[in-house]
Amino acid sequence: MTTIIRAEAAHDFLALVPSLAGFHPQRSLVCVAFSGNRTAGVLRYDLPRLVRDRAPLVASVIGTMCRMPGVDAVVPIVYTAARFGTGRGMPQRALLGMLTARAEEAGFLVRDALCRAADGWGSLLDPTTPAAGHPLALIDESPVASLAGDVREVAASPSASAALPREEPDVAGPIAEALGQLAGRGREDALRRLGADGDPVALVESLVARDALHPPLRLAWFLHLASVPAVRDAMMLQVAFGALVGEAAHDDAIATAERAAEHDETIDGLVVRELASGTTCEMSEMLSRLMIGHSQLRPDAGRVERALAVLRRAIANAPPAHRVGPLCIAAWLSWSLGRGSAAGAFIDRAIELDPGHSMAGLLAALIGSGTLPEWAFSGR
Numbered sequence: 001m002t003t004i005i006r007a008e009a010a011h012d013f014l015a016l017v018p019s020l021a022g023f024h025p026q027r028s029l030v031c032v033a034f035s036g037n038r039t040a041g042v043l044r045y046d047l048p049r050l051v052r053d054r055a056p057l058v059a060s061v062i063g064t065m066c067r068m069p070g071v072d073a074v075v076p077i078v079y080t081a082a083r084f085g086t087g088r089g090m091p092q093r094a095l096l097g098m099l100t101a102r103a104e105e106a107g108f109l110v111r112d113a114l115c116r117a118a119d120g121w122g123s124l125l126d127p128t129t130p131a132a133g134h135p136l137a138l139i140d141e142s143p144v145a146s147l148a149g150d151v152r153e154v155a156a157s158p159s160a161s162a163a164l165p166r167e168e169p170d171v172a173g174p175i176a177e178a179l180g181q182l183a184g185r186g187r188e189d190a191l192r193r194l195g196a197d198g199d200p201v202a203l204v205e206s207l208v209a210r211d212a213l214h215p216p217l218r219l220a221w222f223l224h225l226a227s228v229p230a231v232r233d234a235m236m237l238q239v240a241f242g243a244l245v246g247e248a249a250h251d252d253a254i255a256t257a258e259r260a261a262e263h264d265e266t267i268d269g270l271v272v273r274e275l276a277s278g279t280t281c282e283m284s285e286m287l288s289r290l291m292i293g294h295s296q297l298r299p300d301a302g303r304v305e306r307a308l309a310v311l312r313r314a315i316a317n318a319p320p321a322h323r324v325g326p327l328c329i330a331a332w333l334s335w336s337l338g339r340g341s342a343a344g345a346f347i348d349r350a351i352e353l354d355p356g357h358s359m360a361g362l363l364a365a366l367i368g369s370g371t372l373p374e375w376a377f378s379g380r
Contacts (some may be wrong), residue, residue: 293373
C-alpha cells in the first residue's frame with residue numbers, strides 16, 4: 001500500500017524527507033524525484049568538497065534522473081554542518097543554483113531548492129528567506145514529523161544499514177569451532193550434520209527463508225563458502241534472483257574454477273580477463289551482466305533484506321579471516337537495492353581487513369563510480 005503524506009509547506013516537507021529517504025541525511029545533497037504529485041525516488045550524494053567537483057556531481061544527478069521512468073520534477077536539498085550565521089547567506093547556494101538551472105534545462109520542474117544548515121533552513125527559490133535562515137524548530141515541531149515516523153523506521157545515516165550487531169560469544173565460539181572442523185578432519189562429519197544444507201543452493205534458500213533460525217554450523221558453512229570466490233558470487237546472485245539463477249551460477253562456478261586452474265589464474269582474475277576480451281560463454285556473460293547491474297531483472301527485495309540480516313549477524317560473529325567474503329556479498333546486495341552508502345561501508349571494512357582482495361577492489365570501483373544497476377530505472 002502507498003502511504004501519502006502531504007507536505008503543505010517547505011518545513012513540513014523537510015520534516016518528511018528522513019522518512020522518504022530512510023535515514024537522517026548529513027553532509028549530503030538529497031534529490032527527491034517526483035512523478036506527478038507522487039515521490040518516485042530519493043537520490044543521495046556526498047556534498048562536493050571542491051568547487052570543481054560541483055559540475056560533475058550535477059551532471060551525474062541529471063543523468064540519473066533522466067533514466068528514471070516517469071520522473072518530471074525534483075526538489076534538491078542540501079544538508080550541511082555549515083551555518084547561515086557566518087554572514088555569507090545560504091550555504092551551498094552555488095551548488096543549488098547550478099543544479100536548479102541544469103534540471104530546468106533538462107525539462108524537469110524544480111518544485112523547490114532547500115538547504116538545512118546547522119543553524120537554520122531556507123529556500124533558494126523564496127526571496128523572503130531571512131539572511132539567518134528560518135528556525136530549525138519549524139521542522140522539528142512539524143506535525144508531519146510524527147506522522148512520517150510511522151511510515152518506516154528511520155536510520156541515523158545512509159550507511160546505518162551496514163552497522164553490525166554485537167558479537168554473541170555463545171555463537172562466535174561455535175562458529176569458530178565449526179570453521180575449524182570444515183577446514184580439517186571433521187569436515188565429513190560436519191557436512192553430514194548439515195544434511196541438505198551441505199548443498200550451497202539449499203543452504204542459500206535456508207538462509208533467506210522467512211522466520212528461519214540459523215544454527216552456528218549453518219552460519220559457519222556459509223562463511224566458509226563465502227571465502228571461495230566462484231561459490232561466493234553464485235550465492236550472492238542466488239540471494240537476489242532466486243534458486244534457478246543460483247543453480248545456473250553454481251554450475252558456471254564449477255566450470256569457471258576449472259578454467260582458472262587450467263590457466264593458473266585466480267577466479268576473479270579470470271573473470272576480469274574474459275570480460276575484457278569478450279571470451280566468456282553465454283551463461284557466464286549473462287551472470288556477469290547481472291553482477292554489474294546490466295539487466296532489467298530486478299532482485300527480490302524481501303530475499304535480499306532477509307539475507308542482509310543474516311549476513312550482519314554472521315559477520316559480527318565470524319573470525320576476522322572469514323569476514324571479507326561475506327562483507328563483499330553484503331556490499332553487493334546493498335548496492336542492488338540502491339544503498340550505495342551502506343555498500344561502501346561494507347567494502348571499506350573488507351578492504352581494511354584485506355587491502356589486496358580482488359573482489360573488494362572491483363566492488364569498490366563499481367560502487368565508488370556512482371553506477372546504479374539498470375533495474376533501478378525499470379518500472380516497478
